Amino acid sequence: MGAQADGGRDEGDQGLRGGTSAPTHVGAPPFHLAAALGRLRDRHLGAILLLPSGVLFLTLLAFPLGYGVYTSFFDIHLLDRTGTFVGGRNYLWLLTNAEFWSALWLSVLWAGGTVGLQLVLGTAVALLLHQRFAGRSLARGLVLFPYMMPIVAVVLVWMLLYNALYGVVNYLLLQTGLVSRPIAWLSQPGSALWSVIFVGVWKYFPFVVVVVLARLQVIPEELYEAARIDGAGTVARFAEITLPQIRDVLVVVALLRTIWMFNNFEVVFLLTGGGPLRGTLTLPILVYEQAFAIYEVGKGSAIAVVMFLLLVGVMTLYFRLFSSEQE
Amino acid sequence: MKRRTFLISGSAAGSALALGLGRPRRAFAAKTLRLFTPEADPSQIKAWNALFEDYTAKKNKDVVIKGEFAKWDDITKKLAADIAAGKPPEIVAGSSKPDFVAAETKRGLVVDLAPVVDALGRSDFNPAALKVWQYRGIQMAIPYGGQWPVLWYRKDLFAAKGLKPPITWDDYRAAAEKLTDPAKGVYGAVYSAGRTWNTHLMALIHIWSAGGMLFDEKLNVVFDSPESRRALQYYGEMAMRFSPPDVGQYGFREASAAFVSGKSATTFYWGRVLAHLYAQAPQLLPLTATVHIPRDRQHRTTLHFDEFYLHKTPNTAEATDVVKFMFQPEQVMRLLTPVVGHVVPTQKSVEPLYATHEWIKANPDIVKVLLTPTDYAVAPTLESPQHPFNYKYEVVESKNILTDCVQKIVLGKEPVGKAVEWAHKQMVDATKGIKD
Incomplete structure (x- = not known):
């Protein structure tokens, strides 16, 4: 079969080559250039059409990624833009650097905390918005508000709310007598991480609401009716029907949000800059500091590469688990 | 239209666009200079923009100055990123960071402004202010205002x-x-x-x-x-x-x-x-x-001195001319006016103008310590x-x-x-x- 295919290709190639000179004998079929080009296109059209995507992939994804990996093997000062090859020394430095491990742990807490709470809150709000009540459409629109707000505006608003001198949160706590001194929400090691997580949950939970609500709307009503007839209560209906039905979208949302939150830079950076006492220093901020504040680009790249590998690991694990369950 | 023809035409058009054939021609040939500064209270931004417009209108119609404003705590990070990208701003104003500018000078990125100081009149400047911005025999920057908390x-x-x-x-x-x-x-x-x-x-x-x-x-x-x-x-x-x-x-x-x-x-x-x-x-x-x-x-x-310094770029000559314009007493006053009291002029020729500002005259208890050199x-x-x-x-x-x-x-x-x-x-x- 392979031989036949090869033979066919040879024939075609000969035909094309023959097109440049006149037919040599009267009995040969007439040669058509357009048809020959058409055969060529058949073979290469797919590749030509894929070329733009390929070029974009190489320039926008593969090159930066490869360059990042390449850079991680050099000692480069940002102002110099050139450096010396140090092999795996940046990775060794990273593995023995307490700040890296602390940042990794804080990233896990940040991503785990925000995603977990987004899923719980988002699902609860989606269930609520799935009920029939007056003003439901308005409520469904308003719930998207945090997600649509620009992040800088969100951060400014929350910084004001948290402010110890004139913030509403402290004002209410002081007025109700719950505290005797204002709480420095964003500048005390004990409270800063949770305060930042709270803002992360508030900003991004609408995404979960939208996805879960869409899924809730296509669950057949008959399932609930049958369950009611069988005497299932609210909790049982949720556990036995709703949860299994929305489970798949929750898994997808959890994966996407974990990747996004793990890589999230702006919320934490704008609220605390990684402080106080490095108590909210997540990996993306560490990369930024290493590369742009301390000007050590090679070390910054090494951290970024490790982050990338960690996320690839999580995704691989997810796809393995998810696809085996589907089967 | 056949599917094949459609796909091929689409690919050709997409490639042409990607190659920049659809790029509009530049409307005019003016040079754009970037001026980067953390001196960016809203009133200061207004003053900067007015100065930029005046320069283009009165001095050089072929040069447009674009202001870029940043927070104090971000300036060196942003400048370092620009330098790494090979696109530093032509002009930096008010960084107050001689240490960072020295790191740039060491790498040959900064223009020696000693000839500009001479052209403006060296004797007009406070020598201590000039000294803070001297490194390796180079006048890294020219200070326009001194400040102390x-x-x-x-x-x-x-x-x-x-x-x-x-x-x-x-x-x-x-x-x-x-x-x-x-x-x-x-x-x-x-x-x-x-x-x-x-x-x-x-x-x-x-x-x-x-x-x-x-x-x-x-x-x-x-x-x-x-x-x-x-x-x-x-x-x-x-x-x-x-x-x-x-x-x-x-x-x-x-x-x-x-x-x-x-x-x-x-x-x-x-x-x-x-x-x-x-x-x-x-x-x-x-x-x-x-x-x-x-x-x-x-x-x-x-003690810090707000300054102007220049990066070596193809537009250095134009940027130098902008700096000369900015150091005219009238322009310096326009620069200092939005935050009078914040920095004290480094040029003798600006001091009389500064002393007559209404905020200075109206608040003796505040400005006395601010303006008395320590x-x-x-x-x-x-x-x-x-x-x-x-x-x-x-x-x-x-x-x-x-x-x-x-x-x-x-x-x-x-x-x-x-x-x-x-x-x-x-x-x-x-x-x-x-x-x-």
């Missing part, structure tokens, strides 16, 4: 408690204790502990005042000393007992806002607070005065007259070693000795191998 205080609150303006650390501690009333949300002091440049500079002033230093005259780290420990002990106490609870996040903006909002009876700040009071709390102007920052062994404060103000890169230009200092500042030390004491409640020991080691490690 002072203690801003509320005369009415001090009078109500029978207090006099503080001169020593002990005076200040006693006053802050009486003025602090958390139940009313009023605090006696503002000792920043954020990971910010403000915290770095305030800690430095206290260390110098107690007699400590970061580097000796041979540029060896000498930070861990009884004087530094004493200074940071005091700093920690003032931050934890008499400052707002969220000083752990404070930088320049917050330190000024605490005072202007009436929540603190005092604050350390430069002259910019005057403009903030005019804009946000004019009722506090008659109740406000300034004194020199209280001292321990000696009076000390930081003989004890210190540039961090020249800790004493015997010190050479400290090319190692930049790394201490960029790595936030001093601010981390302050945070360990104020937020982490670490013993001062342990925090200072840690910071000393960090400074030694960070400066190891740095060569002039």
